[in-house]
Amino acid sequence: MFRLAxxxxxxxxxxxxxxxxxxxxxxxxxxYYPLVDDKLRTKxxxxxxxxxxxxxxxxxxxxxxxxxxxLWLKDREDxxxxxxxxxxxxxxxxxxxxxxxxxxxxxxxxxxxxxLNHHVFNILGGLYSLGGQTDAxxxxxxxxxxxxxxxxxxxxxxxxxxxxxxxxPVMAMLRLPTRASGGKANLHQGxxxxxxxxxxxxxxxxxxxxxxxxEHPDTGNSIRGLAIPHWETLxxxxxxxxxxxGLGYLGVDLVLDQDLGPLLLELNARPGLAIQIANAAGxxxxxxxxxxxxxxxxTVPDRLAFARRHFGVNP
Amino acid sequence: xxxxxxxxxxxxxxAVGLGLFLYKVLVLNFPLAPGVESYTWNVEAKITxxxxxxxxxxxxxxxxxxxxxxxxxxxxxxxxxxxxxxxEDANRQATWSxxxxxxxxxxxxxxEVVRVRRREVVSPTPAPKLEDPGFDGAELAAAQELVxxxxxxxxxxxxxxxxxxxxxxxxxxxxxxxxxxxxxxxVAAKMNLAVRVLALAGAxxxxxHGIILKEQKEKLPLVHWLEIYNQKRWQAIDxxxxxxxxxxxxxxxxxxxxxxxxxxxxxxLRVALSSTRELETAISTAVxxxxxxxxxLLRFSLLSLPIHSQQVYxxxxxxxxxxxxxxxxxxxIGISTFGTFMPVLIALAFRxxxxxxxxxxxxxxxxxxxxxxxxxxxxxxxxxxxxAAVLIVVVILMALMSIITNRLGIERGLSVALFPMVIxxxxxxxxxxxxEERGPYEAIKQGLGSLLAAALAYLxxxxxxxxxxxxxxxxxxxxxxxxxxxxxxxxxxxxxELLRFKVFLKEGP
Numbered sequence: 001m002f003r004l005a006x007x008x009x010x011x012x013x014x015x016x017x018x019x020x021x022x023x024x025x026x027x028x029x030x031x032y033y034p035l036v037d038d039k040l041r042t043k044x045x046x047x048x049x050x051x052x053x054x055x056x057x058x059x060x061x062x063x064x065x066x067x068x069x070x071l072w073l074k075d076r077e078d079x080x081x082x083x084x085x086x087x088x089x090x091x092x093x094x095x096x097x098x099x100x101x102x103x104x105x106x107x108x109x110x111x112x113x114x115x116l117n118h119h120v121f122n123i124l125g126g127l128y129s130l131g132g133q134t135d136a137x138x139x140x141x142x143x144x145x146x147x148x149x150x151x152x153x154x155x156x157x158x159x160x161x162x163x164x165x166x167x168x169p170v171m172a173m174l175r176l177p178t179r180a181s182g183g184k185a186n187l188h189q190g191x192x193x194x195x196x197x198x199x200x201x202x203x204x205x206x207x208x209x210x211x212x213x214x215e216h217p218d219t220g221n222s223i224r225g226l227a228i229p230h231w232e233t234l235x236x237x238x239x240x241x242x243x244x245x246g247l248g249y250l251g252v253d254l255v256l257d258q259d260l261g262p263l264l265l266e267l268n269a270r271p272g273l274a275i276q277i278a279n280a281a282g283x284x285x286x287x288x289x290x291x292x293x294x295x296x297x298x299t300v301p302d303r304l305a306f307a308r309r310h311f312g313v314n315p
Numbered sequence: 316x317x318x319x320x321x322x323x324x325x326x327x328x329x330a331v332g333l334g335l336f337l338y339k340v341l342v343l344n345f346p347l348a349p350g351v352e353s354y355t356w357n358v359e360a361k362i363t364x365x366x367x368x369x370x371x372x373x374x375x376x377x378x379x380x381x382x383x384x385x386x387x388x389x390x391x392x393x394x395x396x397x398x399x400x401x402x403e404d405a406n407r408q409a410t411w412s413x414x415x416x417x418x419x420x421x422x423x424x425x426x427e428v429v430r431v432r433r434r435e436v437v438s439p440t441p442a443p444k445l446e447d448p449g450f451d452g453a454e455l456a457a458a459q460e461l462v463x464x465x466x467x468x469x470x471x472x473x474x475x476x477x478x479x480x481x482x483x484x485x486x487x488x489x490x491x492x493x494x495x496x497x498x499x500x501x502v503a504a505k506m507n508l509a510v511r512v513l514a515l516a517g518a519x520x521x522x523x524h525g526i527i528l529k530e531q532k533e534k535l536p537l538v539h540w541l542e543i544y545n546q547k548r549w550q551a552i553d554x555x556x557x558x559x560x561x562x563x564x565x566x567x568x569x570x571x572x573x574x575x576x577x578x579x580x581x582x583x584l585r586v587a588l589s590s591t592r593e594l595e596t597a598i599s600t601a602v603x604x605x606x607x608x609x610x611x612l613l614r615f616s617l618l619s620l621p622i623h624s625q626q627v628y629x630x631x632x633x634x635x636x637x638x639x640x641x642x643x644x645x646x647x648i649g650i651s652t653f654g655t656f657m658p659v660l661i662a663l664a665f666r667x668x669x670x671x672x673x674x675x676x677x678x679x680x681x682x683x684x685x686x687x688x689x690x691x692x693x694x695x696x697x698x699x700x701x702x703a704a705v706l707i708v709v710v711i712l713m714a715l716m717s718i719i720t721n722r723l724g725i726e727r728g729l730s731v732a733l734f735p736m737v738i739x740x741x742x743x744x745x746x747x748x749x750x751e752e753r754g755p756y757e758a759i760k761q762g763l764g765s766l767l768a769a770a771l772a773y774l775x776x777x778x779x780x781x782x783x784x785x786x787x788x789x790x791x792x793x794x795x796x797x798x799x800x801x802x803x804x805x806x807x808x809x810x811x812e813l814l815r816f817k818v819f820l821k822e823g824p
Contacts, residue, residue: 001813005807007819008816008819015806017805017809021804021806090752114695121697122697125698126698127698188753212818277818277819282819
């Protein structure tokens with residue numbers, strides 16, 4: 001058992017305790033958490049900095065506003081409703097279209113307006129928020145993902161998670177929804193995580209709850225060797241998130257829209273650790289390297305160059 | 316954050332805790348393991364009477380500390396009454412008084428009684444004044460006849476008293492005794508007569524009234540005993556056989572011919588005695604007995620609290636240990652539970668139900684609650700009303716469970732009521748959400764994790780040796796705090812994480 005721990009440490013695998021003690025606690029000042037925990041503030045912050053985000057249609061702050069929901073959504077064929085303080089992708093409802101008065105979710109289920117309202121009430125009541133405090137519901141643009149992912153995606157929207165340490169992207173993965181994940185791009189819900197070569201933006205192997213995978217379980221297509229478009233832009237947005245929030249250890253979630261290109265979806269101050277499995281690499285060696293050279297990396301281009309030089313598959 | 320700071324703090328805490336601990340063990344000789352537990356008795360006298368709307372004065376004889384029993388905590392429960400206690404000869408008395416009272420009055424005297432065995436030699440007491448026996452006429456002649464007989468057959472006061480008692484207790488005691496006793500044949504009457512006859516013979520004697528301590532909630536009978544002044548000491552004699560000594564568990568309440576309670580200003584006076592016992596560690600008894608020196612440390616220890624508060628702290632001190640266990644289970648091993656400290660509270664509830672039944676009750680409550688929660692989900696209720704609804708359902712389920720198990724004759728079912736229902740409600744709610752969001756596998760996994768943590772916490776927290784250790788040496792909490800602080804900076808892998816990351820090793824570098 002100790003040998004196992006020793007070998008994992010040699011590989012630089014980060015454990016939860018280590019992440020909490022030496023990364024989130026040490027590099028993420030608590031006072032900046034609201035910037036990322038509240039998706040509304042993240043959005044405002046990004047817009048102010050000129051970073052593209054999915055357009056916000058409206059915010060439901062309290063119960064009485066729910067009755068205006070049909071009015072607000074009158075002209076919208078498709079949209080996303082998500083809790084402002086949600087975590088782990090919970091409480092996100094993606095409406096892909098309409099059928100008479102009903103809404104059709106991305107999974108093809110029909111929802112009556114009452115059911116939609118109930119979902120919003122649950123969000124407002126704090127069902128999905130951290131600590132159960134009352135929350136707001138955001139309605140926003142539904143991302144139409146880039147067709148490059150068409151053959152390796154089951155419903156939902158694939159997104160790109162980039163871990164940024166002190167402004168330097170250190171690891172990235174592509175998250176592909178599956179039938180098991182119900183169209184959600186979260187690994188613990190059954191989505192597939194695919195490692196990405198930071199230097200080129202090409203996908204590596206994938207990991208699901210079952211283990212390492214090379215094909216998408218629902219479409220059967222290979223997930224390896226796919227070049228992610230706009231890779232430079234994705235990395236740039238991720239690196240800029242550091243200055244945006246002041247958080248030293250950050251998970252940046254991005255999506256690729258077929259029309260709008262890269263969009264910043266949300267930020268996470270406590271990003272998960274499965275990204276290491278998807279990349280078959282540990283985070284610790286990379287973060288150590290960044291820490292050693294942090295003085296030499298003042299600007300975003302510097303940091304991107306550093307990341308591409310050191311954290312690619314064939315450096 | 317500087318780690319040295321943490322290490323120094325932990326070191327200081329651990330050093331203080333261990334230092335106190337070692338001082339108590341090595342210098343004060345506190346026992347490390349729980350010794351034989353002894354009992355402390357709670358005795359109670361309940362006095363009821365009807366007041367006649369005039370000044371009331373009630374005098375009650377109360378026990379005093381003797382060589383056999385120490386009276387430790389006394390309480391006089393009497394609303395609006397003035398209270399005065401006084402020691403008079405061999406007796407203590409409490410006098411309640413009030414200017415005006417009407418209707419049924421209830422007063423209580425409560426005391427904690429600890430069995431002691433003082434080794435010191437009994438110091439001689441001065442000879443008491445002999446009271447006039449009050450015989451005259453034919454009675455006097457009969458009594459003198461009796462005295463002559465018993466004196467001729469005895470060597471000292473004690474044997475004389477024994478001889479007298481033997482005669483009094485014969486089925487056909489003879490003419491003299493029959494004359495003196497008249498139609499009264501009760502023990503009390505015989506003993507009063509014995510005291511008078513012995514007084515005539517020049518031997519001081521008195522009746523002792525007391526109770527035999529036993530687990531009895533009400534109507535504890537008074538037991539009368541005889542004491543004779545012999546060789547400058549009072550000597551107890553069994554009134555039935557004349558044998559010396561007192562029965563076991565005998566608590567003397569008062570001495571003399573007067574009645575236990577005397578009342579002016581009321582009628583229908585009744586005194587009911589009861590006694591219950593409470594478990595207590597040998598150590599606090601030892602403190603009371605004076606076998607352990609009483610340093611300042613002890614006067615400010617948990618042992619100085621009343622016994623029922625001690626019982627509370629015995630449990631409370633286990634809660635930090637449960638918390639510590641959860642730190643290990645969650646941060647070192649990596650078990651996930653619903654709610655951080657929920658398992659500790661469940662473990663506390665297991666105390667009453669015992670482990671096996673506790674698990675059965677907990678699982679069935681959660682399972683039933685969960686199924687009802689799934690049904691409520693279809694009604695599309697708002698969050699807080701839904702939580703309240705689940706809470707109500709949980710309480711109803713608990714009540715039903717108690718009733719059904721009671722019907723089935725399973726006594727443990729009654730203690731279901733001690734389950735923390737708010738915690739149960741939150742558990743059910745969170746479990747149902749995890750169930751929906753992450754699937755039944757994850758929900759059941761976390762549920763079993765919580766149950767496992769609760770069971771482990773129960774085993775640790777209800778270990779008698781551990782309880783004793785933390786109760787007698789609460790400074791060990793400082794050591795626990797130090798260990799918790801250190802674990803707070805543990806950044807190594809969790810045990811279950813090793814499984815998760817094992818894929819890295821399969822491929823090999």
